[in-house]
Amino acid sequence: MSSLQSPGPSSSETGLLSPASTSPETAQAVLDWLATQQQAMTDLLAQIVNIDSGSGHEAGVREVAAVLRGRLESAGIAVQTLPEPGWGECLLARVPGSDAAADGHLQLMGHMDTVFPLGTVAERPWRVQEGKAYGPGVADMKSGLVMNVFVAEALARFGGNARPVHLLFTCDEEVGSPACRHVIRKHVQGASAVLNAEPGRISGNVVNERKGSYRIDFEVQGVAAHAGINPAQGASAIDALARKILALHALTGCEPGITVNVGFIQGGMASNVVAPLASAHVDLRYSADNDVQAVLARIQAIIEEESLPRTSGRILESRGALPMARTPAHILELYQRSAAQVGFAVEAEATGGAADSGITSDMGIPSLCALGPVGGYPHSEREFCDLSSFVPRAQALALTLMNLR
Known part of the structure; x- marks a missing residue:
């Protein structure tokens, strides 16, 4: 990991970005702490991958939510569960910002359900081979949930985010969010930007437009x-x-x-x-x-x-x-500068696949997707997560949150 440098020119004229006020020392503390957390991230990911949580499997979704809630609450983060009968529950967490006058919050998104039926974990549980983790939902999108949790913990520990950062983990995305659409519209309303932790593409790309x-x-x-x-x-x-x-x-x-x-x-x-x-x-x-x-x-x-x-x-x-409209260039560019600071280059691509970021985009909120750890072959037995991408993707997300104003 490279040491912290200036994030480069901002785009304050957009109304979303202003010159960064996070001190270099605070930002570096966040990066340094995240750099020590890869094994802890991996352990938490293994725990929730080994829980069947297919869409409609209420008990499994609640168990995943309980594990993530426990980690967040141990970090002193306020957490709320929102029951969704027939699907399980949603998880809502909030990290306060340092600027009391900030208008709006920054929203981290994810979903706890997978496409896999009950019993899949017993057939092919978590395993790691040559730096890649395998198991049902490991990329889509349990690794993104874990990344969001650790980024929230880093900000709760050290600060650096001017705006409040909210997490919303839903439970029926894989079947089109029939129940959670209203939850998203209610709790994401007022956000200045949405950052969705769907898996990064195999190439490492993020997604700036969805059909x-x-x-x-x-x-x-x-x-x-x-x-x-x-x-x-x-x-x-x-x-x-x-x-x-x-x-x-x-x-x-x-x-x-x-x-x-x-x-x-x-x-x-x-x-x-x-x-x-x-x-x-x-x-x-x-x-x-x-x-x-x-x-x-x-x-x-x-x-x-x-x-x-x-x-x-x-x-x-x-x-x-719903489709996700193209991400405003200044948000993508900020993420790209943040990634460059921690040692990797990233491009954006459009995709034909849908996600909950389409709902937030329809609300008029600028949204950027596929910020989670790099993975591949979702919805199949070959699904994997590249564990080496955990820390740098978490660091890039944290820097983005600290510099979004």
């Missing part, structure tokens, strides 16, 4: 008939569905950033029956710049049109995740 998504489930009804004796009396739902799929896929590229994919289909009764019913799931991805309502209207029209005489289609369910 939004919709999953649309629909069915097509036809008319059954014997395929050999009287096929003309039938109307094939599968035939109609095939026509709709072609029309839906043709929407990809109708605006820059739009992709449409039918990724699941089923239907029919038997090979000798003209299919009376078929169904499919559509995935739509879009950016904050797209007219998503216009695209959704076109999708609905395709689904509901009579693609084949005597057939009909209808939407059964539609749910989505």
Whole structure:
């Protein structure tokens, strides 16, 4: 780790940054303490990775929350749990700032749920090999939770943050935050910036823009008939569905950033029956710049049109995740300068994957994502976290918080 240097020119004209007032001694104390915590971070990560906490597994999510709460409270940080029946609970923690006149707080985000079912830990528990940690949720995003906890502890110990720093850990992000959207909107309201600890990309990049998504489930009804004796009396739902799929896929590229994919289909009764019913799931991805309502209207029209005489289609369910608008350049640049101070270079990229930072972006709050330790292959058995990235990513985040005004 390099010694503390000036963070470089600020962008006070934006209203979010002003010249840093954190003393070099305080900032260096934060960096030095974090530099000693890699083993403690690793131990805490191992503890929560070895807890099944798939979305909807309430007991597991509460157990993860209890472990993290214990660490935060032992550091003297005020913590509150927010029950979410059916999902577990959310965790809210606050570190006061040194500037009583500061307008707004800085928000650290994370989610405690994973995509993995109960029993996954028993099948493949925490393990470390060649500096990489493996286990369910190790990158997405339990390592980010641990990083946020230690950064909050460092600021609680030594200060240096002018604005209050709040942590919010939710419990249903992996299924689109159906319950926690209202929690995010309530408790993040008033934040000056959101820093989300989703895993850093394998390249080390952070994410400065995310697409939004919709999953649309629909069915097509036809008319059954014997395929050999009287096929003309039938109307094939599968035939109609095939026509709709072609029309839906043709929407990809109708605006820059739009992709449409039918990724699941089923239907029919038997090979000798003209299919009376078929169904499919559509995935739509879009950016904050797209007219998503216009695209959704076109999708609905395709689904509901009579693609084949005597057939009909209808939407059964539609749910989505919001896009994250591009992060303002001055926030990204501050993080990049902070990273450079502790010895690593970082670039930003856009991604088609959604996250809770889309909700905060929709609230009008500048958001930067994928600030967690570097990881890869989330949602799979190959998921890993590069443990060597724990300390520098925590230090860069801490410096960013100390210099965001």
